[in-house]
Amino acid sequence: MTDKSNDTPKAEGPAAAGQGASAAGRPVTSPFDSPTTQMRKTDPKDVPRTDEDLGLDPGDEVPGASAASTGRSGGDDYGYATIPPASAASADTVRLQRRNREARRGTLDLGLFVLRLVVGYTFIYHGLQKLTGWFHGPGLDGTKTMMESGGWDYPSLSTALVIAGELGGGILLVIGLATPLAAGAVLATILNAWMWKQGMVPGFQYNAGTPTGVELDSVLAGAALAIILTGPGRWSFDRTRGWATRPAYGSFVVVVLAIAAAVLTFWFLHGGNPLTGIGPFN
Template identity: 35%
Template sequence: MTTTDVATTTTRDTAVDLGLLILRIGIGAAILQAGLIKAFDFNTAVGFMESAGWRLPGLAALMVTTAETLGGLGLIAGALTPLAAFAVIAAMVDAWAVNVSAMAFWSEPFNAPFLIGIGATALLFLGAGAYSVDAKVLGRTLWGTRIAVGLLIAALAAAVLTWVALLGTNPIHFTAPS
């Protein structure tokens, strides 16, 4: 009976770690691709920011490109996962706001940036799992709830502050802007 309990626990832990690896690769690859597209065609990213009315469009493009590229690499490798998730969450909150800022925020809430942000938030709280740099080099798969909550609050604050400072508007509308 003890053998069954141990086998079940081992199988469950392996399944959880494999699930975290799959989630990290999926979220990390999606955000890394977005960052690399901007990095390899940086002038287009700057042009998009400029046409959307962002102040200092070069800085805004650099910030999002860096967050997406380094955040994606960090999530894929499971390296400093809380910091990688922080970067991805902050970038995706602003990307989500760009997608919904011209309408009421509930009009189309479940777009790609929203879902990537939710995945990064899950990784922030669940950790990287056993198949990660965090586990193999740093010897930890979890960073603790306080760190996760603190980084989530900091990511949301960074996203809102970036939006307000570089775009100058309220990113969330309860009704469609007129």
């Protein structure tokens, strides 16, 4: 009887390795199956921690990186590529960001719209009274007579100016078109009326209960001034204009021009001191 050899033929290749691993009682694993597990089984001492362990030379450059791309100079710096700095924002981008931040205006535009309606319709009402005689007004001829008896040197020109300021400026205020000019026109017109009434009787004439009281004129002048300084808002035909939501130094220019126009018009067409009896003006 022939004795069989205890030596079994060894298998060659990957299959043999797998069989050998299974025979040892360990499952067949691969670094691609569970790299985290493989890293845990690695001795911490074997993990590379320095450039020398990785086989890197601090003087070597990364392919494709240069001093111009990295912004570094000198032989001691690493040649790693860096993220280029962000370019400066353009003026259009800054404006767009501001508009996005200003998107929530609450009820501001609605309030400005109501203010324009009240002031604009008030001037339209008085302008139609003088031009057409509606609403128990004097009409065109009656307005000329009123201006002449009130001391205006050129009643026809004075009548045309006051009607244009009240009616034209009031309509433009209501629709919100060319708002700075419209508000400036009604401001100059109401300032002329204020100076006219104030100069009739010595003393400060503010009480609305008297024919020469300037209380209503003062309120309308303040409202027109507020519209110039705040802009018409987005509920207007000027909504795409800068002065609609962000009025700046141009508003002060309009205010100065309106006051100057009122003073010069009163001095040229009427004359006299409109501040008679107020403080030092006697």
